[in-house]
Amino acid sequence: MQASTVEYADTHSDIELIAEVSSAQPGQTFTLAVTFTPKEHWHTYWKNPGDSGAHPIYEWQPQDGITIGSPDFPAPERLPVGPLMNYGYSGSATHLLPITISPDFSGGSIVLSGGIEWLVCEIECVPQYKDVSLEIPVGDGAVDVSVTETFTQARAAMPDPSYYDTELSLDDSGVTLKVMMAPSETATLVDAYYFPAQEGVLSYAAPQTLTIQEDGTVTLQSSRSNGSPLPDSGAGVLKLFYSDDTQQSFTIEPKFTAPTLNTDNSPVTSSTPALNVPELPLWQALMFALVGGLILNLMPCVFPILSLKAFAFIKTGDHSIAERRAEGWSYTAGIMISFLLIVGLLFVLRAAGASIGWGFQLQEPGFVALMTLIMVLISASLLGLFNIQTGLEGAGQGLTSQSGNKGAFFTGVLATLVATPCTAPLMAPAIGYALTQPFFVVILVFMAMAFGLALPFLLLSHSNTIAQKLPRPGPWMETVKQGMAFPMLLTAAWLIFIFTQQSDSAALFILLAAIVGVIFAVWLWQQGRSKALKVIALTIGIFCTAAIIWQPRSTETETESTDTLSYSVNNLQDVLQSGDAVFVYFTADWCITCKVNEQVALFRDQTIDLFRENNIQLMKGDWTNRNKEIADLLASYGRAGVPLYLYYPAGSKEPVILPEVLTTGIIRDTIEGAGQ
Structure with missing residues (x-):
């Protein structure tokens, strides 16, 4: 040497x-x-x-x-x-x-x-x-x-020093890096990637989208997490990838522009922001709302449901005009009462500080999942897979397609629930105007919109001429009924699309599997008159429906519980001597597996709830910096590093050691298996 x-x-x-x-x-x-x-x-x-x-x-x-x-x-x-x-x-x-x-x-x-x-x-x-x-x-x-x-x-x-002019800008929409290159230099360029040297420039896991303009300018766009610290430089490394599998790396010091931030890292805005409120007289806002409600009947999210009710209307060809009119007003009442409830809840939540707007119910994954189930059940019934008459009819086709005032009312409710997130022409200025006015004006505008949504069916129910021209019931209706299942399935597909924007792939799998489970439960219910069989079917149906309704609002991870104790030998001994159960996790800011486990398992709502329900104390051993107590404990379990997860059941001094890779199921099974 x-x-x-x-x-x-x-x-x-x-x-x-x-x-x-x-x-x-x-x-x-x-x-x-x-x-x-x-x-x-x-x-x-x-x-x-x-x-x-x-x-x-x-x-x-x-x-x-x-x-x-x-x-x-x-x-x-x-x-x-x-x-x-x-x-x-x-x-x-x-x-x-x-x-x-x-x-x-x-x-x-x-x-x-x-x-x-x-x-x-x-x-x-x-x-x-x-x-x-x-x-x-x-x-x-x-x-x-x-x-x-x-x-x-x-x-x-x-990386080589860059000879390109570069610009990096941060704004509310994300991050944009521009690299001024010549067209000849980008002829074989197929990809690029920017490594920022400072924290807060961009979200590391977010994709970086490459655009190459005709003049050779290369643009990379990505996103930035809310609340990220504001960097003072865009310095970093730019990697360029070419079609011949070669690559080049450059250090860059781009011209840097970023928004001014408040102390909470939110963008500074004017203290008196301008409101983009339509200047409408009340009569014009009411007219816009009425016409907008009419147009809603043609929106893809509403039309299948109205078609379903029209089909039920044809089936009742022997009803009197008085009965038809009563159904029309029941349908209208279902819409208007639903509108009133949604508007009232909207204002209560806004008064409580929630940043929500019209159609907020479809911003909740659990509600979207439940609506998806209803649409699938309606479609399955229309296709003849089963005939819902009791039990689940309040959630599906049994209520909305049956004749009578009850069916008409619930069709109005269902139409409102799926219609309100849609925006028809003329609705936006009417809603924008209404939400800045006194409450009684708000009620007038939204009632006009509700009446517009109900008006076509209401007119149909009151017209003798139209009633006389309706086709007579007959065998043809079975084919039409089955055909109407497909627009209902399209509505379900639209709702699933919304759901995927709000949740992750695991939640989507749970939703689809639970829908299959509910359909199986309905099918099982109809296989015989055995009470035991019906109890099993009902249990499966309730369990799967609960799984559908319960959905996390987003894929963002939860933060640590505020009552988490810091690990020390003395703290652990104090908890064990008290006889309480304790879950100890050893982690570090630099530990990849630790952070993944915390995101996907440990700090999920269901895990935190499990700890609280079982009175389990959470304790954190932070090994980001060297700590002799933690090092000694790791060594006593034959570990050279983190993560390490230990669960001490109540009254026990000996822990259960969990795997290095966690899931919520592993944590739950460990706690339940230890007798909690």
Whole structure:
């Protein structure tokens, strides 16, 4: 081993310090290479690690006449882990540090000593730390030719200084990076990726959309999380990918523009924002609302339901005109009462500070899921898979397609629920006007809209001429009835589309599986008169319907409970001596698996509720920084790093050890299996 090189081995990675010179000369600046080599399948991190992880930390001991500069990092790679995106290196990575020797340095050698701390991760993450020292004799400053190839490769891995003009802008709509290139330079460009050096520039896991204009300008657009810290620079690394599978990396310092933020990181707005309120006289707002309600009958979200009621109307061809008129007014009452309830709830929620608008009910995933179930049940009944007569009829076709005032009323309710999120022509100015007026004006405008929605069917029920021209009931109606199932299924497809915008793929699977379960329950109900069979069918139906209604509002993760205790030996012993159950999780800000587990399992509402229902104390062991107590406990369980999850049942001093990868089901099964 030469004097200009020193190697250190740790549990999950090695580091090597290599000086580019065999001897150092006063007044000279030379380069020190520090190479991190993790075990196979493990990785280290860039200076901005992304969603999780930690960059290497150098703590050099000062030496008179010696200046050690900041490290240059090689161009990073993307390291996706579950819903997170990290930046780092899947193999060896070499940092280059400038070492400057004062011209009046008089020692016989220079000693580069200090501590280096770095993180390596695979499924678990393990911090590594070494006290290092490299002594280089003072001499003529000759380059060590035996390490020339090492430095050549290290410099080749560094991003080149950019010669492109670049601009980075942050605004409410996201992040935009513009790179001014020539058309000839973008002829074979197929992709690009921007690695920001600072936190808060963009959401790391969000896609970056590439656009290449005819003049060669390259634009990358991405999103930025609300509440992110505001960076003061857009510096970073830009990677360009070409059709011949080559790539280039550049360091960029774009011209940077960002919005001014309040203390809570929200964009600063004018203290008296201008309201874009339509200036309408009341009569015109009422007319717009009435016509808008009429047009709603033709919207794809409403038309299938009205067609269903019209079909039921034809089936009652032997009804008297008085009975038809009563149905028409029942239908109108269902719409107008539903409108009143929705408007009232809207104002109550707005008064309570909720930022919601018209059609807010379809902003709730649980409501959308329930409406999807109703549409599917109606469609299945129309296709003849079953005939809903009792039990579930209040949720589907049994109420809306039956004749009589009851069926007409609930058809109006259902039409209102799916119609209100739609916006027909002339509705927007009427709603915008109404929501800025006194309450009685609001009621007038929305009642006009409700009456417009009800008017076509109301006119149909009052017209003798139309009633006489309606086709007579007959066998043809069975074919028409089955055909009407398909627009209902299209409505269900539209609702599923809405649902996918509000929830994740796991929630969508639960919704679809639960819908199948409800249909199976209805089918099972009709297989015989056995009470046991009907009880089983009813249980399945209730369980699946509950699964459909319960849906998380979004895929955003929950935060830690405010009553979470910090781990210490004393805190844990106090809880155990009290006889309470405790769930201890050991984590770190740089631990990828920890953060994924926390997002997808530990901090979900259902898990927090499970802890509360079973009086389980949550305790956090934070190993972001070195902590001897946590290190000792990890070692006692044969662990070299986090995560570690321990569950102590009530009255027990011995924990149940959970797997490193968590799900809500694993946590629930562990608690239930331990007798909670």
